[in-house]
Amino acid sequence: MVDDVTQRVLRDPAFKELEQKRNKLGWTLSAITLVIYYGFILVVAFSPSTLATPLGGMTMTLGLPVGVGIILASILMTGIYVRRANSVFDALVAKIKENAK
Numbered sequence: 001m002v003d004d005v006t007q008r009v010l011r012d013p014a015f016k017e018l019e020q021k022r023n024k025l026g027w028t029l030s031a032i033t034l035v036i037y038y039g040f041i042l043v044v045a046f047s048p049s050t051l052a053t054p055l056g057g058m059t060m061t062l063g064l065p066v067g068v069g070i071i072l073a074s075i076l077m078t079g080i081y082v083r084r085a086n087s088v089f090d091a092l093v094a095k096i097k098e099n100a101k
Contacts, residue, residue, distance in 0.1 A: 008099070021088060021089070
């Protein structure tokens with residue numbers, strides 16, 4: 001019984017669509033995250049004086065807003081994934097469940 005349901009789900013075109021869309025989004029967001037984090041590390045490693053540049057005569061350096069930007073980018077990408085999961089992916093899961101009955 002369980003194997004039959006599993007096979008129906010695996011053959012369902014909606015499941016293949018879900019898998020494809022989820023993988024594409026996951027890889028895209030992962031690549032963006034890696035570029036941001038490794039870019040930051042490369043700047044720290046090869047040009048630390050760039051992040052030590054004072055902003056407009058203040059004591060705050062460029063490193064602080066860049067660090068905050070990295071954190072905000074992570075929060076934004078999490079929000080993008082959650083929004084997509086709640087709208088597109090959940091609808092596909094409901095469709096898959098209905099087709100598997």
